[in-house]
Amino acid sequence: MSTTRTAQLMEGAGLARRIIEETATKAAEISRFTGTAPCLATVLVGEDPASVTYVRMKRARCAKAGIQSRHIPLPSTTTTVELVDTIAALSRDPGVHGILLQHPCGPHIDERAAFEAISPEKDVDGVTMHSFAAMSFALPGFVSCTPGGIMQLLDAYDVELAGKHAVVVGRSAILGKPVGMLLLAKDATVTYCHSRTTDLPAIVREADIVVAAVGRPRLIRGEDIKPGAVVLDAGYNPGNVGDVDFDAARTRARLITPVPGGVGPMTIAVLLAQTVQAAENQLGLQER
């Protein structure tokens, strides 16, 4: 018997692959049945290299899964009004089933206004106010992709949530806030921590489930992980470092996501799955 326990890895990469395979099967069925492939519109403002890479990666994954994508690159001089008009037109376009606005869009853009031009039924990235409220109230709708991926990981690894204390570190509109609401809907007791939290380690020590979503390398120390806790690290910092000190945390946690290969791959899997779901809904093929 070893005195050093080692957590089981929550292998998002593998789960994401299975989800994408299922999604591709469905996309092929939709194409065969209706003559129309699911279509994701990707909107990119400017030429930020990281954003260009992200969009290219997402489109490549779409293509592999039998999802068409329609790319709308806009100059960095695009105004909020122009961007809103472009997105509103995509919302009305019956040939587009899902809309992804790559963000950040730049400081001169009112990003919230741009997001809100996405109609809820095409909000496959889960960024609208409607989608957030739907997640919060357990109503039908699309989820934010990373939170959705985290919930699927928890489900795949049979993590019980009801009555457990989940600590979410981070409170962004598309990650921390919605994942907390999704956990609350599953009857977890949920604590939101953030940069202003006074004694983060003390709160983390109480957590049965830790979701790190803050973007600060190794902010969460292994020694603060409660033995047997479940740790999901949505942080992705330079040098493939998460928000959790992985090496130390894995000696205490029961389940932990690696970085990379944990939460990250789930995000795009949820995006693709929701795009196909949106196409099903809009083409009148609801099966769920």
Add this chain to the structure above:
Amino acid sequence: MSTTRTAQLMEGAGLARRIIEETATKAAEISRFTGTAPCLATVLVGEDPASVTYVRMKRARCAKAGIQSRHIPLPSTTTTVELVDTIAALSRDPGVHGILLQHPCGPHIDERAAFEAISPEKDVDGVTMHSFAAMSFALPGFVSCTPGGIMQLLDAYDVELAGKHAVVVGRSAILGKPVGMLLLAKDATVTYCHSRTTDLPAIVREADIVVAAVGRPRLIRGEDIKPGAVVLDAGYNPGNVGDVDFDAARTRARLITPVPGGVGPMTIAVLLAQTVQAAENQLGLQER
């Protein structure tokens, strides 16, 4: 020096009176300036005695503050479609500035669909998905009235929130969830507890601020209140009993709301203030 401390009372009744006075002054100015009084539409389905009383009380308060109200009583046989149509018509009616749907509406009504027929700019009761997301993302919009009242009490009594641990007991769509989001927006560390929470007393013991919003008489024991904590009791149970054991809690808390006369009166004050604000906005008199 006494060994028994006694908390200062957070007197919602007095604060509400001041807010309503200011609101009445504004309403009178609006009427004088535009010839149009602010108008709240109240919609009531059926004749549940408690609901009838609540609506009558709200209308009486409106009248005293110089706010017109237009009452739309609907038979208990009203369908969701009919209710949605009625509310949608009020949303389009330029003579109506705010809309209040008294709820619960009865089990045969899709209450969410009815709420969503209220246009966000007339959602003075803060019940729509849009208003919830606006509260969550600190965007302009109306707040749910009881959460808004709680935040105004905290402000009036100079309670610092940044970095403090706020424990919200209850997770309803118009009380627990939004008040947690408003506290989070003020940089509190926020924990949502509810009926499935495993060890509520242990969590309450960590709270600098306790918001009780669950409707279970004296669920929160005085002995679990951290010395010096701030306690807001939005519970209102038969016999004028809150969700907190007031007599025991006041010996430990620094500030506490009485029941009645604490949070309760603030709810209607916020409703009236937001109705006048809505009229200002819609009549082109924005001053805030």
